[in-house]
Amino acid sequence: MRAPSPKAKGLWAQLQRLLTSWPFRDEDWEQRLDEAHMLQQKRIRESPLLWAAKGNDLSLLKKILVDQTSDVRQRGALGETALHVAALYDNLEAATVLMEAAPELVKEPTTCEPFVGQTALHVAILNQNVNLVRALLAHGASVSARATGTAFRLSPHNHVYFGEHPLSFAACVGSEEIVRLLIEHGADIRAQDSLGNTVLHILVFQPNRTFACQMYNLLLSYDGHGDHPLSLDLVPNHQGLTPFKLAGVEGNVVMFQHLMQKRKHIQWTCGPLTSTLYDLTEIDSWGETVPFLELVVSSKKREARQILEQTPVKQLVSFKWRKYGRPYFCLLGALYLLYMSCFTMCCVYRPLKFRSGNRTDSRDITLLEQKLLQVIPGKGREGL
Template sequence: MTSDLFLGADVATPRVTGLYFRKRRGGLLYYGEHILAFAACVGNQDIISMVINAGASTRAQDSIGNTVLHILVLQPNKTIACLVLDLLLARDVELDQAVPLDMVPNYHGLTPFKLAAKEGNLVAFQHLVNRRRINQWNLGPLTSNLYDLTEIDSLVADDDCSVLELIVGSQRREARRILEVTPVRQLVSLKWNLYGKHYFRLLLLLYLLYIGTFTLCCVYRPLKDAPENYTVSDMDKTIRVQKTLKESYVTYGDNLRLAGEMISVLGALVILLLEIPDMLRVGAKHYFGQTALGGPFHVILIAYAFLVVLLCVFRVSGVQGETVVMAVCLVLGWSNVMFFARGFQMLGPYVIMIQKIIFGDLTKFMWLSFIVLIGFSTSLWMVYMTQDPDSLPAYRSFPITLFSQFELSVGLIDLPVDHTITTPPIVHVLHCTFSVVSYILLLNLLTAMMSDTQWRVAQERDELWRTQVVATTLMLERRLPRCLWPRLGVCGLLYGLGERWYLRVEDRNDPLVQKMHTHILSLLHTP
């Protein structure tokens, strides 16, 4: 009797397009735009069947290209969503379509399987993985299964949007937990242990040789004795200056240094050619701001490469400013060695913590300290600008005053006050106030911020390190020749399964452990 309600009713073309039901632009809920999608989200299987029987299409897509399976992946009640998902896939099989419903992408190129990985829906992802799993044999508690790698492995995927790429690019912590799901965990382990870590450590060796060559070129840069009339003031103690371009390459040692300089410049150009396309592909915000992708280390590397190219321009044009640029290049180049610590399990998690502290807490602290330093340095300079500069060298100019206050704030120097001369009383007041603000407030604030960050990062540093391993593996796959990365797994043609690639995983099914695992998952994902 209930099915008669749909006689003559149009259940295929009506769509909800109001702001209330939109996924974006302030929508309050997202149940799709079609009647079938709304019924699926509610979870009433009888109504779903009746709507499909009345002519509703299981492949209808909304304004952003999402099918009903995409919408189910986004629902909070994951248990009901998986039950409805099975029902819809079973009904879709009856239509005998060329492309299965769970392989239909939305307008962003994401299938329901990939969307589950990006959103960190562990339950839906595991459910879809198990649906594609093919059991080979069972022998007591041992089970051999074939897992489809079509959308998981970056070497097998038809596009650049594999599950591994999505997990690395996602900012959700739940997405990183998918790295522990079979067969993702086994695939990542095989990629890294068989090939990835060896290539990455070879890359570390090459970088150390490269940065060592650049360092030697800087240490033995072309210098000559300064002319007699070079000194412009009594405080200038310069005795050696930079040679001209013609004087720089005369002897055998100069030619040897020239070879090292050419290696340095070519290496910098290679770095720019490798880094800039990746930055454009991912986007500068995610490329520089995401910990798993390397974050600020990419900024350091690009800045270093740019400055090395600038050094080449300075040398050719004869600009007298190499010393400052070389000093910055050396700091940036050697600091980037920490990036390669991600290839070692003992060091990788701690580099993540250093990265969070330096580029998070320390940056905030420096902004606060800079504001305080500007205020107190200006006040002290206003007092000492009427005094003899030679009486107190630490305050002879505003830049020197600013630097002296910075040294004082971190305890590098003693209080720069000469008690043998008359000191204005306001100086004592300013120094006392600065000591309270700098030592008691700001430094204790930095300590508290670092402790809080250390506690927060400690909860997920191992998880972040595993994500960095995946990101590093994907980076190597893109930059190294494909012949160095043989496909892992077996071709489905060997088992009559088509041209797809599969990973064979043998599991020991302990009923007690399986029961505990299922119970824990149900507790973690209870809506």
Template structure:
């Protein structure tokens, strides 16, 4: 009975089950619904039974609409994601005879499953890349060049063509991406050992393509994807763009930014101040009111610098996604007009952020680029993890110290008078900036000495050395990958410039197809 229910549910003989039968199968054998849509032709293909496939095709088995959509065949959750259609199953099995039989019987190559994947997408997802490349060549030998171009241009639900999906998956050992590239190249001329090769830039270059191969490489979190930057023609395309216009625009951008923050710094250093005497007969400098800030010739020179700083800030603010320090400059300008003293704190933050942001521009130089990557990875990786643990440790020990110092004279132990001050004191102790503060003539309770020893061992000895070890490991990894990491930074910089600069400033890369007797509308890189 179980066998019969299984066969009926799989629609082997084409019978249609009634509602009560569906309900009974669901209640008694819920696992059967994992194989929903699978037909006997799917089973014959998976078993690579060529004679059975021939017999079923001779009896008009459905090769166009039959889809195995059960959870067993779903990507991620299922065990065997083979693309739902019979032809996709056959391609994933790698049996050329069955594939040939199915194509001759009318099985569509362009059929898209629930994920939008075609037969070519399934080959990209196949774990056996050698088999995938062989099946790709076999499929291409059965159809015309126009059909090949059409199939290679179909995008799935994520917006990836088969070639772009190969990049997104980051498999570069026996890469399908390399296979796509080799099949798309055209030998323009040859003279002995010297050849001139044209590579189709469709899908690779970022021109009029918001999700190009270069975009995927720069945004992918897969570590292996960066290795595609060493693959022809990606390597040559990036080198050509960087040397011809990328480096020039980036250098100009760097110079303008540094000039901008230098003017900003000078304006901050020479702010309009006036001396004020306090009750203690001490002279301090205070900010002049706005009405008396522009009286001398030097004040108007400073005004010109302030105007340039604000205008530059607004220009960059409209183009930057995260321009924190530029927003701070705008806030400080508002506080200046309002006559608030809070602008001093805001300006200090802006100066720190502005000068630290110069590290970003070091990415354009091969000497400093890997160092900037190392700093970034240490700050957002090692240091963030270290600080997360350190905060918990300091809070715990600060509470323990505060409990004991509450019973002591706060005028004597000023650095432990309350919880916030105790927390800051423990931070200084951990960094080695101070010793255990307190008058030497007054004995400290033994429990405080005990807590101090435990804290210094745990925070100063253990945690700091762990941080040093983490940073050393990061340095080792970055040093061994510095060339690829720097190239990834260059690729990201080129994409950034292409997105922000107007098209008329950037020459399009490559040669139009009609100029070399190839397909019109496409561009090729030689």
């Protein structure tokens, strides 16, 4: 039997991605997840290795690993290894035994949807198990592994969006210690997911606004170590949005105000009076490809309109209306009134003539009809 060509494999992979990304209703998605987890538990009960990893049964686990006939790389119903199971249930001892017996498990990802690409490091970070994260990193866990399954994508039926990299996972769960550990082991704070979002972009989507702002400051404090043309908070995603613009489009008022405070400069203070200057680099962006105010106004999120009431956006919009919007509106209004006046006069004083014939109905009482403009060679203009 011939092996499939690389082109055929590529087409099959594209077809699989298309089928897995097909839109589902929330009820269908929840049902699929429930069924997947039920199959996972069934598979764990049937496999002695996975069962020992779940129950942190070290004696059984060591006995299985000593057996030459056992496959330490066997997987569960979701494509997870025994190390994934140990990390899922916070079993540090079982995970340590597995890593020492089979170091390659540290970098093994989940192979089945909807958790494709998830490593044991991702799982330990989600559980905020600092000791297990430290052990995994000591055994060579990859800080650049990407979880690309449908469960990790930005989608209406996903309750959370943590990006793809371990660093963004740690930032979104709010663990400063794990964030520092990952950066110390070489995690790239500028890494972007399949949507082009950096960890700062991903923090904008988090529901806990307060800790997201704190984590934003922490990650930004690590920026600048290297020769980069743009600051981390100015890196755009694939839509051309920086974290600041994304906060406006998503209607994240707390994050927007937090970022505006970082742009504020107090010019002078006199008792209760304070003169404040704001950097309007990304707000007053008429010449840019993606203007900020246009993005906010055209956003599908209702909360985005609240950005127009925030300082200094409200003052900027008011100034633009007085300086440009109102004169332009008055000019258009005057032209419209002039057009309607001319149109009305033409209708009222249009040339008419008595109707001569072509009466097809006895109830037709039309006496006058509009004169036609005809040009007849040799006779000049007729009909006026």
